[in-house]
Amino acid sequence: MGKNLQLKAARAAKDMTQADLAAAVGVTRQTINAIEKGDYNPTIKLCVAICKALGRSLDELFWEGEPSC
């Protein structure tokens, strides 16, 4: 699993730190870091929570390659 650069970029665009995003979705900062580094595969529940916190879709943040239709 590669790095999730989309998530990192979306978080940065919202001017949020890993700790801010972690607090917004109710996980630890280390978990957000692990997702961004591609070390942890989050559940769909957490993915949806992250998408809502960043105002993005699942496709935009978690789909690898071209977004699906």
Added chain:
Amino acid sequence: MLKKQDNLDERQDFIRNNIFKHAFLTLLFSGFAIEVMRMMELVTEEGGVPHLFTFCAALSVLVLFVEMIHHDIYPISEKTQRFTYILLGVLGATLTGLNIYELASGEAAAFIGGTLNSPLFSLATGILFLLPVIWYTIHKLQQKKEPQEDA
């Protein structure tokens, strides 16, 4: 919110399950190792097989604590956790000190007739109790040095 009552998120919960598995396997294999040692007559019942089983239990607890500290997963609150490690450290230091004294003063022997003896196992158990405290201190010092945002 995704946080559970015990304050562990889904990643920590997943890792914690693996840690329990590792601790259980440690207990299983170390128990098996004792049986092998007993069959090979490296240790006798009188020489401290019960102490050796205590050592195995301490080893499993050590795996549990060290892995939990390493992955920042604590089953207890920050305050209680610090108290637990201090208590472990005091117990470990006492056990280690007493056994070193007994062995050094000649009150007890590490080997009797070519087999391992109980003070040796008690000493090892004391050292095992000390290890999580050392690991916890190192981990906390490292965390202080680390930047808040990982690359």
